[in-house]
Amino acid sequence: MSLKFILLGLLDQPRSGYDIKQIFEGTLKNFWNAELSQIYPLLSKLEREGYLESDLVDSSHGPRRRIYHRLAQAETELFDWLASEPDMPVARIGYLAQMFFMEKVSPKQRCGFLHRLRERFEQQHRFLSGLTAQYPLEDFEQNTPSQDDPQASSERYLARVLTMHHGVLRLKALIDWCDLCLCWFDRLPKNS
Amino acid sequence: MSLKFILLGLLDQPRSGYDIKQIFEGTLKNFWNAELSQIYPLLSKLEREGYLESDLVDSSHGPRRRIYHRLAQAETELFDWLASEPDMPVARIGYLAQMFFMEKVSPKQRCGFLHRLRERFEQQHRFLSGLTAQYPLEDFEQNTPSQDDPQASSERYLARVLTMHHGVLRLKALIDWCDLCLCWFDRLPKNS
DNA sequence: GCTCATTATATCAATAGTTATATAGTCATG
DNA sequence: CATGACTATATAACTATTGATATAATGAGC
Incomplete structure (x- = not known):
């Protein structure tokens, strides 16, 4: 369930799925990881559910980019998540x-x-x-x-x-x- | 994949799925957990694949117990697993x-x-x-x-x-x- | 005799995550 | 102009895990 909120949290500025994957490869890999094959479907699901909106933007370096930005409902649920109990991982070492x-x-x-x-x-x-x-x-x-x-x-x-x-x-x-x-x-x- | 080897490892003596769940609730919960709904199907799959055999044993305290014991193939793969590289978890905190x-x-x-x-x-x-x-x-x-x-x-x-x-x-x-x-x-x- | 806790097995639906694959544009190197 | 690297999106198939539910036997307390 956390991945949903991580995506919503990272969309404090407009980003594509690919941009988000770059962030996972950097700072975030210390505590989470997700593949593009998990990120893309979840982003489009969150758009269908009214958390996000997207625009297609031409890129100078490849195919068109789908840039997401978050809506009011996303903000609300993000705050709820941050106010909820600490999410303790099930140990699996x-x-x-x-x-x-x-x-x-x-x-x-x-x-x-x-x-x-x-x-x-x-x-x-x-x-x-x-x-x-x-x-x-x-x-x-x-x-x-x-x-x-x-x-x-x-x-x-x-x-x-x-x-x-x-x-x-x-x-x-x-x-x-x-x-x-x-x-x-x-x-x-x-x-x- | 580790769960398979944990089950094979615990079957150094004959045990039922229920017995194994008790062990997860005790010592093992420090580094792994599995629900009965994951243990039972995996045990029967491992039996179909020739790692285990089972016997039905009457219980004095409830329905019949299905007691598993491991076969030679299980031992072999257990040793391979222990000789393989340390299984580093994907961080998800x-x-x-x-x-x-x-x-x-x-x-x-x-x-x-x-x-x-x-x-x-x-x-x-x-x-x-x-x-x-x-x-x-x-x-x-x-x-x-x-x-x-x-x-x-x-x-x-x-x-x-x-x-x-x-x-x-x-x-x-x-x-x-x-x-x-x-x-x-x-x-x-x-x-x- | 009823209810509840415990022992015990089993299955189903749903969610989460991984691996592989297809497609396509841009750019640099040879 | 072919190849490979990088940017970029998307989907299919599979594996792993969770949560809910059904079934059934036994024993204890009321």
Whole structure:
């Protein structure tokens, strides 16, 4: 259900489905993803339901673009969604499912698995740390955030920068967890 | 795809679909969930495909139970799954999507949202901390884990106890993140 | 004897998400 | 002028998950 509200939220300015996909590939991929094959049908459904309107606009770089903008009903439901309870995800963590059965395999294979997992977390952590470094929290204390900074278009919003910090803290904890696992698997008596 | 392997993995001893659902409600809900309406059809599909066999067994407390046990093919594919790359979940975190648009609402509403979120994390953290306290990591250093402890049936496995620690560390980081958000929203100039 | 909780299996409809494929215009490279 | 990369929209087929409902046996409390 969240995808509907993410699309409505992103249409604070007119955008096409393709534009929205670019945003998913960037800032949003930290907490959501959607394919074009999910975005296009949902946009046209939301138009049929009276949340959006669209215009066809010629493009200088390809076929005509369908640009959506949101209507009053979209605003109303967006506010309702933001006022509702925090949407807690149903945990579905594939690598933990594998971990749950790891006792079945050799100590060597177990450690290989955890090292590969740790490396993935490290990569993501490095990427997000670099990104947050571009938007120091201290900048939000001043009354006038630096309008002249071209990068600060939508990342000017404190709430959005804080979603990046979520990833940084979460990934740091997961790297520590990998180290904890490797440490205790190492202490395990050899015969198991 | 993971659900298939979770079912095959849990059938290291004969169980019914109902039994498996009980396990999801317990230890597994930390990293996966499945409804009976997903478990029953998948079990019968896995039987048709030659991974499982089942027997109908009379119950003293209700209708006949269909007890599944796994076959050789299941073992093979389980090992392949454990030897494959860590299954990284596609991030889909509803409350972060809400957070991303939180700049739209009042400071008071924002803080209310974060306090409710923090309370949920606290609850889960308390639950998992209590659970892990029952299975101290130090017990796994001894060569003979305490067989006489009736609780230590399947939680005797170090890998399974470590999946619980994953939740503890993750939730601790998320509580810290809520505090960070509350702290910085508070420092924000009043006019925004 | 009735109701309710628990045990137990099964199916259906609907929603959500993934993968593959078709179509088409523009632009750069060789 | 053919090929590939990028922009752009759209749909079909499939898999995964959720929510609702039907059925039925047992035991406890009233």
